[in-house]
Amino acid sequence: MHSCYVRDLDSSWSMKRAVTPYNLLMIISNGSLTYWVDGEDLSLQAGDVLFIPAGSVRGGTSNEQHQRYATHFSSLGDEELLPLLASKQPCKLKLQNIAYFKQRFSLLNHHWLTKGPYSSVICCGILLEMLGIVNHELDHQNISTKKVKLVEDLKAYIHSHYKSLLKLQELADYTGRSPNYISYVFKEATGFTPIEYLHNVRISIAKDLMLSKLIPIREIADQTGFSDQAYFNRVFKKVTGYSPTYFVNKTTEKTVWSE
Structure with missing residues (x-):
């Protein structure tokens, strides 16, 4: 790796076209922009991932204020394991x-x-x-539209009911399918079981609450559908790799972001 950063950029941002010396992996977390890669215009929205191989000519301009995460890296022998790197072609996809x-x-x-x-x-x-993950989703872009709709319906239901004690059987009842079937289809399409996805939704919202509101962690656990703080702590660490207290302490420190 050569660099990694998160940036909030306003509508005036632009970058002249130039050769990128390293591979670039980027995700747009909110807002939109237009990127140019090897003469092709790519419209990027929240949830889009963009991979650009080293040697490509790239540039871009904001359509509005946007946030992106990005890393520049070189690949050394990973091409056999990751077709994305072996293809040497830019790609854009919408993450599940x-x-x-x-x-x-x-x-x-x-x-x-x-x-x-x-x-x-x-x-x-x-x-x-x-x-x-990017390679997995590229491999599964041909999943049937019926399955994709089922997964999207489940995701919408999860986002609407994450505060409740949501169980797999409730999701199955909602779709009229068996728990085993929805688990299989959901993981086929996203790489996660419905419950794993639910945990990630809850933790993502919990992290936003920690950053925006000065409320105790136990209240955040309640607001995000966890039955008790100990359970919340376990899931938070499993998903993020660190404890809620550590996250709060580290993110409240003054950090200088650099590209």
Whole structure:
């Protein structure tokens, strides 16, 4: 890895076209912009992932205020494991689970900035996981529209009911399908079971609450559908890799973001 950052950019941002020396992986977490890659215009919206291989000519301009996570990296022998790197072609796709991918990017950025004794190893591991997720979703773009609609309906239901004690059987009853079937289809399309997706939605919302409101963690646990704080703490650490208290302490410190 050569760099990793998260940026909030206003509508005046633009970048002249130039050759990128390293591979670039980027996710747009909100807003929109237009990127130019090797003469092709790419409209990027929240939830879009963009991969640009080293040597491509790229540039861009904001359509409105937007936020992006990005990392520049070189690949050394990973092409056999990751067709994305072997193809040497730019690609854009819409992620099924932007909340989880954003969390992984956030954790990647955290370890990149801390520069701890094992940060380089941890960063490479997280980056490989993220590239694996992108490859997985590229491989599953041909899932039937009927299955995609089922998954989208389930995701919408989860987002509307995450505060309740949501169970797999309730999701099955909502769709009129068996728990085993919806679990299989959901994981086929997203890489996650419905409950794993639910946990990621809850934790993503919990992190936003921690940053925007000065309320106790136990209240945040209640507001995000967890039965008790201990359960919330376990799921938070499983999803993010660190405890809620650690997250609050680290994100309230003054950090200088650098590209």
